[in-house]
Amino acid sequence: MKDSLGDRIMVTFIYAFLIVLSITTLYPFLNALAVSFNQGLDTSKGGVTLWPRSFTLENYEIVFKDKRMMSGFTISVLRTVVGTVTSILSTAIFAYGMSKRELMGRKYYMVMCIITMYFGGGLIPSFMLIRNLGLMNSFWVFIIPGMVGVWNMIIFRTFFSGLPAGLEESAKIDGCGNWGTLFRIVFPLSGPVIATLSLFTAVAHWNEWFLAGIYISDESKYPIQTILRQLLLSNIVSETASEMNSAALAAMQRAKTVTSKSLSMATMMVATLPIICVYPFVQKYFVKGVLVGSLKE
Incomplete structure (x- = not known):
């Protein structure tokens, strides 16, 4: 059966719209990537769009020589891994x-959980709670407050409710208790929803920068996103030259090939690319995981 003229026009319009949308979405990222590989002085002249005009690795060289950057990157990786594992595990058990x-x-219990989705205590009560719990200036301030997510719990609960009751009954007949049933039967069947919610949780941990600015006073414990925010709001060359203490940096400054913008773009790429690389491995679970956990109540 041939498509009508109207159908072909509609399909053409949809593809054209998606192409324009994709270009609009990708352009800022590609531009930042090009700037990060371009000499800072040349970038300041303008005209760098999708390809570096004066290719250089100096910006990344400075970023990877900065101890503060590497410390922030390590904190972010640890936070993402530990935070994702503990959050998914505790939320799934709940x-x-x-x-x-x-x-x-x-x-x-369900009503109490849902209320927390719409109403919060505010910043000051949260600050007092964190202080009284002894989590100030601690790595665990990134982990413990977000261990249970209500929205993720609802998706998990709906998915678990949809599993055949006979599976758990068979497990109990074979001698499994609640913990054995959960880890040997339920979790292995929950791969799609676990993968999907793990990715969402990991992205949230990786991109979060606000908590460190409130609860962490030692800059050596800042995650990479908080450091990136500081760099974007300040002149990185003048404020961090003493911290880097690099002869290569001093030479680059004398040559005026490095600017605040070029270093900020390089830092942004270092902070963004790791989490982007995770997406292709769990993309196939997105639709199946979310829909399975949300359609049936």
């Missing part, structure tokens, strides 16, 4: 309990 209809007060 959701598994909430999926049991025989749980006393189940509806009350």
Whole structure:
């Protein structure tokens, strides 16, 4: 059956729109990548768009020689790995309990959880709570407050509720308790939803910068995103030259080939590319994982 003229026009319009949307989305990233590989002085003249006009690795050389950058990168990696594992594990365990209809007060607990999605205590009460818990200037301030996500719990709970009851009954007949059923039966069947929510949680941990500015006083414990924000708001060359203490940096400054913008773009690429590289490995789980955990109640 041939498509009508109207169908062909509509398909052409859709593809054209998607192409324009893709270009609009990709251009800022490609421009930042080009600037990061271009000499700073040449960039300041303008005209650098999608390809470096004066190619150089000096910007990345400075970034990787800066101890503060590498420390922030390490903190971000540790935070993302530890935060994702603990959050998914604790949220899934909580959701598994909430999926049991025989749980006393189940509806009350659910209402209390949903209220926290819409209403928060505010910054000052949160600051006082973190201080009283002894988490100030600690790595665990990035992990513990976000260990359980209500939205993720709802998706997990809905997915667990949709699993055949016979699976758990068979496991109990074979001698499995609740923990054995969860880790040997439920978790292996929950691959798509675990992969999807793990990615969302990892991206949130990697991109978050606000907590460090509030609860961390030691800059050596800043994640890479907080450091990047500082660099974007300040003149990196003048403020960090003493910290880098690099002869190569001094030579580059004398040659005036490095600018605040070029270094900021290089830092942005270092902070962005690692999490982007994770997407292709879990992309196939997106639709299946989210829909399976959200369509059936």
